[in-house]
Amino acid sequence: MHIHKFEKIWLILGTVTLVAFLSTIGIQAFTSPDHAPPSDLTTIEPEEVETTAPFDEPGLKKVGENEYELVMILQSFGFTPGEVEIPQGAKVKFIVTSIDVVHGFEVAGTNINMMVTPGHINSMTYTFDEKGSFLILCNEYCGIGHHYMSAELEVK
């Protein structure tokens, strides 16, 4: 098959850029664990969430020097707990699950964003360097009150 000379150059340049770009993404994602998208494989019985650890005690827990775990239950149309206070500079591991339908877990204006499907636990880690009032919201349609589903996160 004949390929025009300029087209060859164009395709080679394009492909080389593509390979460089994908290598960057791959190296970043696989060498630093906090850069990989949330992909927790833990399963849970959605109807027994409230009696299963750690969801039997939702909320913020200190697990180390300026390190925390925030356990949250999602349910149409709210988050438990609905208000959280976090000290500035804290590294927080979010651990979330749903007891009913699919929800989204987003802290608007940050990179904290994950899908929360029933039957699975999802998790990710984020460090809050700046003070402020953050909005946690559900970004996946979960029923008629979807737009009321939010929580407050205060970094002090």
Added chain:
Amino acid sequence: MVHQLDSRLSMAHFYVAFAAIFVGGLFGLLQALVRSEMITLPPSMNYYQILTAHGILMAIVFTTFFIFGFMYASVARTTGSLSNMARKSGWIGFIIMTVGVILTVVMILANEATVLYTFYAPLQANPLFYIALALIIIGTYFASFAIIKQYADWRKANPGQRSPLIAFMAVATLVLWLIATIGVVIAVVFQFIPWSLGWVDEINVVLSRTLFWYFGHPLVYFWLLPAYMAWYVIVPKVIKGKIFSDSLARLAFLLFILFSIPVGFHHQLLESGISHGWKFLQVVLTFAVIVPSLMTAFALFATFEISGRARGGRGLFGWFKKLPWRDVRFFAPFAGMVIFIPAGAGGIINASNQMNQVIHNTIWVTGHFHLTVGATVAITFFGISYWLIPHLKGRVMTERVNDLGIYQTVIWVFGMLIMSGAMHFSGLLGNPRRTQVTSYNGHEVASQWGAYEVGMAVGGSFLFISLILYIILMINLSFFAPKGNEEFPIAEASENAQETPKILENWKVWIGIAFALILFAYTIPIMDMIQHSPPGSKGFKFW
């Protein structure tokens, strides 16, 4: 000339498509007005109900019916009038699809299926909604059979000859569709229907989402490839040029089949239950689709340049001015191509593994697909309809309709740039998609989004004005334009293009490679989802 009996089949599809885009567009406008808090809906209607209808009418009904109408006409134009068997199968398909559409719309209006067009489990709609969706897909199987049969008959009657390019492209698009729909058919038939009927209690949510996205991503190429058919084969003729390379055009379509199916995980990057390594593999395969996209961009601009120079354009860019800018048959698809450049760049961002986290499920995504399907594809389809409808109805597009068509296109482009632009920017600030009100009790973070939502409403209003003009022009071209002959432009390959290699028409090879890639990308993760399946979910009806 397309035979009259075949014209009728095409036109039936176009009427449904036009009705769908009109009603869907009205709902789209309402959504934009509600989000910006300019209006509130009457209590008998809820936001998510019209959003479900908008998604289905636009993304499923308008696109699918338009595509089949266009394909029947293209195949009849290049392979001769449809055989009786093909035509009959086409009509059966049309009837089944239409019944499916009516039933779907009835279920949505009855508020029995406010689950959005992605119908994610475990929100549970009325079983008739899933059955209706299945009917739409079954209908397309009859339609696909009609076109593939016509193509196969042509090849049998013309042994050793290269098939007409546009017919080949139609078949390639349908091969993609047939492989892709396997996923959603399995999900609907084996998961959703038994579960909604109460035959089984629980559904495997992650598996249903994976099967959905196995289909949901190639679905976007099913919309796009018919636009490419017009770009590769019809636009060159309109500008009095030639097809740059027949064989590379065929190769591009085959590569789209290979690289658009085994990539659904890039819609599930933020999901639990799928390991990181498998997601990354599909990210890499997703990006492979850039290669045929680059081939397409090269071929199209090469055609433009050659044709512009043949008209006397000189210098590095002089040819550009010589293109027929005042011809809507060229202008509209060209506008679509230009918009596809930023639209494609946005797609690269969406698919980029960790970058997805910034925009996932924000209204950025909605901005992205209004640029791709809502602008690039839709405008190219508008451009096609300006000459195809009069051609099929034995009428002509007058100078006036041509000029109004250019205005219609410009208003649509303008509206889409405002609406999608606002969606992109506010999505970056975290504004979620699919959300009726985004004030969140006046939270300071949410208050930044208001101005952009006004922008969305302004853009949406332009879009709706453009749509009204479009529908008026289509009614004119179907029933009132002067009688006559409008050309169905089909370009030929350039003389210096070489013989097309036989392997490009050996479907067994390409379908075989496609399945090998799919098995590679999906077998282990799906086995995992079944073996280590999470506890299932019962249904919920939260609306």
